[in-house]
Amino acid sequence: MQSNSSMRTPLGRVRGLGSAKSGTGHFWLQRLTAVANVILTVIFVFVVVALVGKPYPAAMALLTQPCVAILMLLFILSACVHMRIGMQVIIEDYVHEEGVKILAVMANTFFAIAVGAASVYAVLKLSFGG
Amino acid sequence: MAEVKPAARPLSPHLQIYRWSWTMAMSVAHRVTGTGLYLGTVLIAAWLVAAASGPAAFDTAQWIAGSILGRLVLFLYSFSLMHHMVGGLRHFVWDMGKGYEPQTRMAMAKFTLVISTALTVLIWIVVLATR
Numbered sequence: 001m002q003s004n005s006s007m008r009t010p011l012g013r014v015r016g017l018g019s020a021k022s023g024t025g026h027f028w029l030q031r032l033t034a035v036a037n038v039i040l041t042v043i044f045v046f047v048v049v050a051l052v053g054k055p056y057p058a059a060m061a062l063l064t065q066p067c068v069a070i071l072m073l074l075f076i077l078s079a080c081v082h083m084r085i086g087m088q089v090i091i092e093d094y095v096h097e098e099g100v101k102i103l104a105v106m107a108n109t110f111f112a113i114a115v116g117a118a119s120v121y122a123v124l125k126l127s128f129g130g
Numbered sequence: 131m132a133e134v135k136p137a138a139r140p141l142s143p144h145l146q147i148y149r150w151s152w153t154m155a156m157s158v159a160h161r162v163t164g165t166g167l168y169l170g171t172v173l174i175a176a177w178l179v180a181a182a183s184g185p186a187a188f189d190t191a192q193w194i195a196g197s198i199l200g201r202l203v204l205f206l207y208s209f210s211l212m213h214h215m216v217g218g219l220r221h222f223v224w225d226m227g228k229g230y231e232p233q234t235r236m237a238m239a240k241f242t243l244v245i246s247t248a249l250t251v252l253i254w255i256v257v258l259a260t261r
Contacts, residue, residue, distance in 0.1 A: 031225065034218050041215055045208075045253060053261035056185040063181065083168045090161060115171045122178035 026085050033082035040075035047072065060126060069127045076119045084112035152239035159243075160217040163210035170207045208253055213246035 006013075017023040047068060051059050062068060087108045095101040148154060180191035194200045220238050223229040229238055 031222075034221070038215060038218065041211060045211070049253065049256055049260070052257050056188050059188070060181065079167075079171065083164070083171065086164050087168055090165065115175045118175040119171075119178050122175070122182035125182040 030085045033078045036078040037082055040078055043071050044075045064127045069123055072123050073120060076116055080112045080116035084109060153235050156239040156242050159213060163214040166210040167214055209250040212249040216242045216246045
């Protein structure tokens with residue numbers, strides 16, 4: 001058995017959440033969305049390439065196919081979650097002033113949600129009849 | 131007890147101290163491309179919102195995307211997407227506890243650049259051939 005010679009309390013060690021207070025939650029979510037993003041990015045690239053040079057009606061006909069629209073929504077959601085965590089890591093690495101850091105992390109979350117909401121709104125509006 | 135003053139010690143060395151290596155360059159590139167993609171999502175969202183706003187707004191968005199500057203941004207975005215994706219695959223290998231040997235690391239770093247460049251060129255060949 002390990003003796004409690006570290007600075008960590010027995011309770012803290014049992015909880016296993018570390019100094020970030022949320023354990024490996026972000027680490028795992030970043031990997032989970034990364035796996036999803038590999039698949040969804042490939043699909044996204046195919047969709048965008050298929051849209052090149054198409055006039056509006058043809059482009060919208062493709063974009064509003066149920067399967068295409070659902071995959072676009074999944075790509076947006078997975079990408080926004082992934083990029084939010086990724087940017088938070090960058091902020092925490094380079095912004096050391098506590099108040100600025102908290103504001104930056106908060107703004108990062110707002111940004112990811114705003115971009116995600118606008119994109120989801122647009123895809124749904126098109127899909128449900130423009 | 132003697133007064134304890136925090137000495138102005140040097141912190142851990144930063145980028146400019148190290149000799150550039152393939153692994154370091156690809157690690158930095160992973161962050162840079164990630165940041166680029168982060169900012170680029172604004173353009174994707176704007177493009178989708180334009181499409182949802184109607185034919186006129188969509189045509190404007192398409193015109194911007196087809197301009198010289200638009201194409202440059204799209205090229206950089208597509209390269210960033212491919213580079214970040216292939217770089218991410220490399221991280222999966224490391225997550226499984228493999229690929230830490232010096233030669234393997236170097237090979238994977240070079241592989242990241244070669245494959246992501248090849249995929250980007252492939253995408254643009256298809257785009258330019260089908261338009």
